[in-house]
Amino acid sequence: MKKEVPVSQAKWIIEAGCVVLVTGGTMEHANVMTFSWQTPVHTSNPCIVLLVVNRIRYTYELIKQNNELVINVPGADLLEPTHLVGCVTGRGIDKFAKSGLTPVAANVVQPPLVAECAGHLECRIVEVHPVQSHDLLICEVVHASAEEEFFDGAWIPEKFHTLHYMHGTKYGLLTRRVEVGGRD
Numbered sequence: 062m063k064k065e066v067p068v069s070q071a072k073w074i075i076e077a078g079c080v081v082l083v084t085g086g087t088m089e090h091a092n093v094m095t096f097s098w099q100t101p102v103h104t105s106n107p108c109i110v111l112l113v114v115n116r117i118r119y120t121y122e123l124i125k126q127n128n129e130l131v132i133n134v135p136g137a138d139l140l141e142p143t144h145l146v147g148c149v150t151g152r153g154i155d156k157f158a159k160s161g162l163t164p165v166a167a168n169v170v171q172p173p174l175v176a177e178c179a180g181h182l183e184c185r186i187v188e189v190h191p192v193q194s195h196d197l198l199i200c201e202v203v204h205a206s207a208e209e210e211f212f213d214g215a216w217i218p219e220k221f222h223t224l225h226y227m228h229g230t231k232y233g234l235l236t237r238r239v240e241v242g243g244r245d
């Protein structure tokens with residue numbers, strides 16, 4: 062079961078620098094794409110996340126219709142669909158059906174959550190800055206939730222492995238915590 066995470070703590074859902082799946086659009090017409098260019102900013106009120114998107118992405122066309130998006134965190138079990146939705150465009154095809162991912166209604170925003178993902182940041186875009194062929198989106202998190210079994214204020218990597226992009230078709234998995242000052 063997913064628990065609500067206070068928005069002031071929401072950044073810990075993506076702090077690990079993981080690959081995320083971003084949804085845009087509405088429940089009636091949505092699309093999903095993979096992102097590795099994401100970062101939380103250390104602010105808690107409001108919680109801010111940065112995304113860098115190529116302006117040609119179809120998902121971005123949908124995002125711009127309501128200026129809302131959802132950042133979804135997949136685990137290792139979603140490696141194949143995560144790569145797939147980052148390699149094909151949803152222009153003209155239903156990427157949810159093709160990848161086996163399930164859109165479900167979000168709590169606050171119009172784009173759906175990806176049900177199979179363990180964490181979700183529902184966001185509204187507050188600023189856009191052009192960076193050559195890309196846009197830097199400054200997003201305010203308006204609702205956050207995470208799978209309670211896997212998240213105790215941060216991901217528990219022994220139970221839930223986030224994906225980290227390594228180039229081409231290679232990904233890394235985060236599999237354990239180490240503690241500063243602790244013996245290992």
Ligand SMILES: Cc1cc2nc3c(=O)[nH]c(=O)nc-3n(C[C@H](O)[C@H](O)[C@H](O)COP(=O)(O)O)c2cc1C
Nearest residue numbers: 094095096097098114115119120147148149150151
């Ligand atoms: C691991 C991975 C990370 C990616 N990161 C980004 C990113 O940060 N920004 C971006 O614009 N595209 C990124 N892409 C590319 C898009 O996900 C890809 O072009 C996708 O097919 C766009 O789908 P759409 O046309 O349906 O929106 C990434 C792809 C992969 C596989």
